[in-house]
Amino acid sequence: MKPIYIAISLANFFIASCFGLVLRSAFVYPEVNAYFTYSYLLHTHSHLAMLGWLYMLVFILFVQFFAIHTRKEQRFYNRLFWLTQVSVIGMMLTFPLQGYAAPSIAFSTLHILCSYALGYRLWKYNTIGNPQTRRLLKTAIICLFLSTLGAWSLGPIGGILGKTSVYFQLCIQFFLHFQLNGWFLTAFITLFFHYFFSKKTIPYFTSFYGFWVLSMVFTFGLVFAWYLDIPLIFKINTIGVIAQFLAFGILGCSVWNMIQLKQSLSLSTWWLILAFSCLFFRILAQLSTVVESIAVPTQAIRSWIIGFIHLNMLGIMTGFGIWLLIQLEQIKVNGGLKLATICLLGAFASTQFVLLLQGLKIATSASFVFREHTWLFVCSIGFPLGILLLLFTTAMKSKEGKIFAS
Template sequence: MKPIYYIIPLINFFVAALFGLLLRSMFVYPIEGVTFLYILHTHSHIALLGWLYLLVYVLFVQKFAVDSIKETKFYTRLFWVTQLSVMGMALTFPFMGYAAPSIAFSTLHIICSYVFVIYLWKHNNVIGTQQGILLKTSLFFMTFSTLGVWCLGPAVGMMGKASAFYQICIQFFLHFQFDGWFLTAFLALLFATVFKGYSLAKFTSFYYAWITSVLLTYALPLSWYIEFPIFHYLNALGVLLQFYAVGYLIKPIYGLFKQESNCIGKSMCLLAILALFCFIMRIGTQLLTISETITIQLQTLRSWIIGFIHLNMLGVLTAFGLWLMIREQKLIVNTWTKSGIGILILGFVLTEGILLLQGLQGFMSVNWISDTPMLLFWTSVLLPMSILCFLLSYFKNKRL
């Protein structure tokens, strides 16, 4: 696909980062007439559906769609309708939160995603059984995750927004979006780009371990709302299976880096290392939740929950997504790109460090640094700055 279709998701990412910065500013510089919850919904929807979803969309079309004029027209039109829904959410959520217009645009996005799944499922040019299985599994999880959204209406009608059922529906959507749809989608892209022409030994063992881990780790958010001790152990088993599954990828990934060490470049290496390190951190954090006591304490520490979400969104998914864009030459490495990568990593490390510090202070009931909200706001400025650098890299090369 043309560069513009990669620029649009980056613009959405930039807008999401600005809304995130606005959220951080409200703890330091309160703004009258701005509803925190509305801005939070805007930030999360644009980041998830405008940045990550559309990035996977264009990468999937680039790698798996049938290359013909008819197919190109179809995916182009669907892209812009999907982007229209993202723009609609960006213009309605900040002012009214969940209301008829914002819900309509959110519903339009889901319908577009269904059309995308059905069409790509039927018409693709997948080379190799392993790529095909991972592609269709990721598409299945994307569709499966939306069951949580459709259950929100009945949940509100029967038990209200404060009910455990309502929260379980939200967590269902988020879990199978992150762990099922996005992570499996990036695995499919990994096989299609990095492992091109390579068949993973014992793929069946890897695949079933991965799928089982995705299902079992949903026990963690369930444990937040349903008191059932076995959920903690099911989650722990799921995390171990996830670690076991990733173990199958270490050898081929190491071989890739060894083979291409002279041409990968330091910038790509930094993004790959960040994604891998954050994924290991993610697994380690999830293993801590085997203890019911620790899980209850973690639930009360909002900064650690936000830190964990950003560990996934920025550390794992965004870093790997940008790495793929560079590797596929959809983001050219130049001065602006290198600056963007450096600023992104610096901003991510600093904000995660401050969130960790905030949580530790709450956990230990101490106050080492009293002005952490101010520090968090100013370090968060680095994140939209980094995305702006990526956007400027396109204009420098005139690749619109």
């Protein structure tokens, strides 16, 4: 593959961040709402961020590490990448105009079909020798396929029960849960295992794996608890978050002395620190949902939900993904990367802090003056600036030759 593929993925990320900035500007400058429909733009932002950036990043890294590098296989993945990008561009152009309508649904469906092709090909043909990594890869693919059941169910349930029904919302949440907590997070755990332990097996892997799979399934109980008043469902979520805590506790204890990193705090290390720190806060956030009086009201605190999604997508996944690209010398280490790191980490930390305060203000019914929308807009400017700088470093790297073997 050529370096343009990384540039395209970053370009998707840049456009998604621009849409996000426009969305936040709508609360500061209400007059801009006359030029777009907020919900349509929100769909565009979320689809580009998840399917245009994170999915493409996983696509590139999975092919780099796990695909069979023959001319035939490379031709398949090259064509699949471009077809997937066509679906991303289609969503980018159609969602702002109509939201969920026939054209945007068609491009979304094309993306799902492309993901099936990627999953099937990697399942059947891969170069993974480590049985633990292979099991994680196949688990990620199963979660990818499983998540799409929620998307396929939207049409029938919407037609029968309506788009405002509880079950329609549960289908959406099912898709999002198994995409973010199943497919994507397991994919990055797979990449973590391959990078650090490709020729090793870690102790207590079976315990880690069992608790992790249990947590993926059972933490969906919190979403059920939001929509259905069934006490047993909340207890299922409690089992899930405890299982997640045990899974990462076992993993941390098992690999603590096995990971070899440079002693100096290099520029790229900040991205790894970001990923691990956000994973720690993710576990704490989900542990707090064991308390029912905290868990159930969180549905109404939108800023905390957005903060949790960003904690995963921008913190854990983007952080570890960019660190990997730097380690593989696919992003050039220079002044541009330093500025990009400052912009992106600064924007992420500041916006997460504002979202936390905004949620506390709502949760406590506080009356203090806090111009959260203005601060969110100002702090978010760092996202497109930082991504643009990353694009610049990628463009410089591409002049030196190919990034991936072709």
